[in-house]
Structures are given as C-alpha cells and as structure tokens.
Amino acid sequence: MHPLSAAQLLDAWERGLSEPVYRRALPLLAAASVESSIDVVAGLSIGARDQSLLTLREWTFGSQLASVANCSACGERLEWTVDTAHLRASQAPALPGDISFEADGYSISFRVPNSLDLGAVADTEDAALASRVLLERCVIAAQHDGREITAGHLPDSVAEIIAQRMAEADPQGDIQIDLACPTCGHRWRALFDIESFFWSEINAWAQRVLSEVHLLACAYGWRESDILSLTPWRRQFYLGLVSG
Ligand SMILES: [Zn+2]
Incomplete structure (x- = not known):
C-alpha cells in the first residue's frame, strides 16, 4: 500500500459516491493498493479491509481519531478521542482460506x-x-x-x-471502544467501524477541498490539478490571502 495524494483521494471519493454504501470506501483501498481492483478489495476479510483502512487513515489524517457519542444512560453528548494504535487487534486478520x-x-x-x-x-x-x-x-x-x-x-x-x-x-473486523460519560459516570462499549468513520471524514474533506479549489481558481485562475498539487499548508496560506 502507499499513501494517496489529494488528487487520488478525490478520485477515489468520487468513485465511492457511485458505489453502494457497503462498498463506498473500497475505491480508497483499491487506489492505495498495488494492482488491486475494487472487486479484489471487496473479497478481503473485514479484518484485513479494516486494518488497511486504519493504515490509510493514519497516512491521510494522522493517528488521532475524534468523534462524538450520546450517553446511552442520560443522553449527554460527549466527545471522545482515540489513537489508531488502540483500534488494532493484537491478532493479525484472517488469511484467505477455509x-x-x-x-x-x-x-x-x-x-x-x-x-x-x-x-x-x-x-x-x-x-x-x-x-x-x-x-x-x-x-x-x-x-x-x-x-x-x-x-x-x-x-x-x-x-x-x-x-x-x-x-x-478475524478480530480486526469486530472492534469496540470503551466510552465513559463525564456527567453520570455510565460506562459502555461501542462498536467502532473504521469504514464508515473514514468515509465520513473523506466525504467532509473532499467537499472542503473542492470549495478551496473553487476559491483559488476564481482568484488566481489556476487549474484544479495545480491547486491540488499544492501542499495543504500552501493551499491554506493562499486561501488566507484570498479571504483577506
Ligand atoms: Zn451519561
């Protein structure tokens, strides 16, 4: 596997939009894998798929994951963070075979x-x-x-x-996280699905990046490919200049 550039991530995101929900993140893995089609990736065990998605997520957005959950006892909304290291099963994913x-x-x-x-x-x-x-x-x-x-x-x-x-x-296919409510003290375990989590992040990222491309293209007349090849830091710098 290899990390994906901004342009490759956008291409994979766009392909994912036309896939059924259960396959929407697979174009990301196929693009990051050497000589793998979406159909090949779809045949991976869930654990093998999710282990690769965790790696790709680390390369794309880092190892810290943050989200929110509602306490199942009192309904309080709580924020949680977890490092991807805590989401990796100690046992390797299942190998193909019976x-x-x-x-x-x-x-x-x-x-x-x-x-x-x-x-x-x-x-x-x-x-x-x-x-x-x-x-x-x-x-x-x-x-x-x-x-x-x-x-x-x-x-x-x-x-x-x-x-x-x-x-x-295939323990990597069934990952749970420990959550604790700071208001009522209730503790529970919640299923964590890297596929839907990462897809949500990519979806939000893609829409933000396309908006940035629009702003920079309007301001400077640059092509989409040129803007996407900028580092995120430079893209943000120019956006700062544009927005004054
Ligand atoms: Zn609570």
Whole structure:
C-alpha cells in the first residue's frame, strides 16, 4: 500500500459516491493498493479491509481519531478521542482460506465474511435473519454424523459456535471502544467501524477541498490539478490571502 495524494483521494471519493454504501470506501483501498481492483478489495476479510483502512487513515489524517457519542444512560453528548494504535487487534486478520472445526457431532468448514457478505445483508433489518444469511454464505461444507447437510439446517447452537469462531479468526473486523460519560459516570462499549468513520471524514474533506479549489481558481485562475498539487499548508496560506 502507499499513501494517496489529494488528487487520488478525490478520485477515489468520487468513485465511492457511485458505489453502494457497503462498498463506498473500497475505491480508497483499491487506489492505495498495488494492482488491486475494487472487486479484489471487496473479497478481503473485514479484518484485513479494516486494518488497511486504519493504515490509510493514519497516512491521510494522522493517528488521532475524534468523534462524538450520546450517553446511552442520560443522553449527554460527549466527545471522545482515540489513537489508531488502540483500534488494532493484537491478532493479525484472517488469511484467505477455509477454517474447519468439529463440535456436537457436526463437522464444519467456513470462511470469514468479506464486504460482499456484509453487502448481502446490508438492507436486512432483522438481525437474526442477517446472521443466518451470513452463515449460509460463509459455511463451505457441513456434515452431521458423517452426512452432508446444508448450512440452513444447522441448529442455532452450532450457528452460535460458528459466529464465535468467525469473530475469533478475524478480530480486526469486530472492534469496540470503551466510552465513559463525564456527567453520570455510565460506562459502555461501542462498536467502532473504521469504514464508515473514514468515509465520513473523506466525504467532509473532499467537499472542503473542492470549495478551496473553487476559491483559488476564481482568484488566481489556476487549474484544479495545480491547486491540488499544492501542499495543504500552501493551499491554506493562499486561501488566507484570498479571504483577506
Ligand atoms: Zn451519561
């Protein structure tokens, strides 16, 4: 992987706008990866995808992340910051390939979910149904007492074991952050999704940069490519002159 220039980030952002929500950040990764298409990146495990997105985010905006959350007890709005180092699982993301185990007379072979799998359940509001669909997509083979069965016939107890094994195999795909409310003292854990977080940042950044291009192009007659090739510091300096 390599960092992206302002022009490359804008190109990837623009491609992301025309992708379904679950794929919108993938053009960023494809652009930053050597010889990787969006389809290839979509096949990465969620942990592998998110680990690369964390790296790209560090290169783009630094390692400090800041956002806001509402206390689930008293509703107070709180600001939080976290370093990307705290968002990296200690275990490496799952490698491509099948994972097998045996439990309760069942012999299961599965793979961990990727972006395409999440996309398949993106519009499914019923969490239990979404879990089942994911399971059926990701189970490669299942046997009970030596006989082949379909994933749809696996009992809930085995489905739960598979879900747990999936999370264990790809921990970077399931990152949570600890939050504490300064007003009421309530503490809780919240899911952190680097894909939506980074996309929101890129979306806001792109719109700001395009506004800056507009101002500088109007003031100096420079081309977009020339303005984007300026360092952020120089761009801000000229914007300061323009706005007086
Ligand atoms: Zn609170």
